[in-house]
Amino acid sequence: MKYLSSYFTFATAIALLFSFEPPSLDISEKFVQCLYNYPHISNSVSNIVYAQTNSSYSSILDMSIRNYRFFNLSSKPQVIVTPLEVFHIQATIMCSQRHGLQILTRSGGHDYEGLSYVAEVPFVLIDIFNLRQxxxxxxxxxxxxxxxxxxxxxxxxxxxxxxxxxxxxxxxxxxxxxxxxxxxxxxxxxxxxxxxxxxxxxxxxxxxxxxxxxxxxxxxxxxxxxxxxxxxxxxxxxxxxxxxxxVPSTVTVFNVARTLEENATEIIQKWQLVANKLDERIFIRVDVKKVNSSEPGKQTIQANFVSMFQGGVEELIPLMQKSLPELGLERKDCTETSWIGSVVFANAVLLGSTVNEAPEVLLNRSRFRPGINKAKSDYVRKPIPIDGLQGLWRLLYEVPDGELQFAPYGGKMD
CATH class of the missing domain: 3.30.465.10 (Uridine Diphospho-n-acetylenolpyruvylglucosamine Reductase; domain 3)
Structure with missing residues (x-):
């Protein structure tokens, strides 16, 4: 890749680390001073390094926090480095080592527990959002x-x-x-x-x-x-x-909702038996959450069957009628599109936004709406029985905004 031309061997510059650093400096100041000792990075330090005293520090830190559980924690990086070149990272690693700072690396910030920007010890955050070639x-x-x-x-x-x-x-x-x-x-x-x-x-x-x-x-x-x-x-x-x-030039997507009154539990039970055995071109995820019922003042559980099939609708419908007729999938439920169209569709379903959007929407880094959440994942090796599913529904009724997501393996994943 083109960026490799910016690489230089640190062995030739390591001696520069021993330049004088006044003992009165705090750890973040010493770290920044260390970076200035590298001639390849010294001219860039002011543009890529943000200490806590920098007016842009908070905006850079908060930019990729995707979970507001970690928004105002006292555990914050001593310094944020936003490298433009590979050697910026190399210098950061060497200076972090010298001053006993842990290194955290953040790409998109979507990790469930904020592990890319939260630590219990003094640390430097390397946020690599500029390295996107x-x-x-x-x-x-x-x-x-x-x-x-x-x-x-x-x-x-x-x-x-x-x-x-x-x-x-x-x-x-x-x-x-x-x-x-x-x-x-x-x-x-x-x-x-x-x-x-x-x-x-x-x-x-x-x-x-x-x-x-x-x-x-x-x-x-x-x-x-x-x-x-x-x-x-x-x-x-x-x-x-x-x-x-x-990928084929034409794929088919659908998002079909079924409530408990529409036999969602029974459909999910059947889905568990067949989803991992379907044609490997079919992926059907199930999203389950609490919604308002058609009866005033009541709530119910709704399951959304979200799918992409690598092929046309005329081939998909017979496959679904054979394997999961309980869902009642019809042609009117399906949309034929391109692979990139299916990506836009899946992202829109996730965000609850408009499905028919141009692919350029995928370039919007601020589109994701952060919230306060706790997420965990697990695996099941055998189907959850009906009474187990009903127990999960009771839990969903008890929490304000809970959601379950079931994703099948099978095919290449076996």
């Missing part, structure tokens, strides 16, 4: 993606280069590729192509010594670990090389 190679069906790019930016860029290539990852457009890929990354294409991590063929990571490593240099053990084990556990992920996957 994406280079698509249609001929070889690959792409290099810098870790600060969002899923929406990746999907949009792919769609501008090809109408028949896609990538299997999540549905929320503002999620960062840095954390998403390193944690696995599942989405509507996973039953056919697996996780995002399954389709990574190379990566660039900066290790604890400031070395920039590719797959060959890091070795297969580390390359395996960063694809699912959390890349930030092993260094700072700079970029991923991904294998793009073929």
């Amino acid at each position: 994406i280079t698509v190679d249609v001929e070889n069906q690959t792409a290099w993606v810098q870790a600060g790019a969002t899923l929406g930016e990746l999907y949009y860029t792919i769609s501008q280069k090809s109408k028949t290539l896609g990538f299997p990852a999540g549905v929320c457009a503002t999620v960062g590729t840095g954390g998403h890929f390193s944690g696995g990354g599942y989405g509507f294409l996973m039953r056919k192509y697996g996780l995002a991590a399954d389709n990574i063929i190379d990566a660039h990571i900066i290790d604890v010594n400031g070395n920039l490593l590719d797959r060959k240099a890091m070795g297969e053990d580390l390359f395996w670990a960063i694809r699912g084990g959390g890349g930030a556990s092993f260094g700072v992920i700079v970029a991923w090389k991904i294998k793009l996957v073929p």
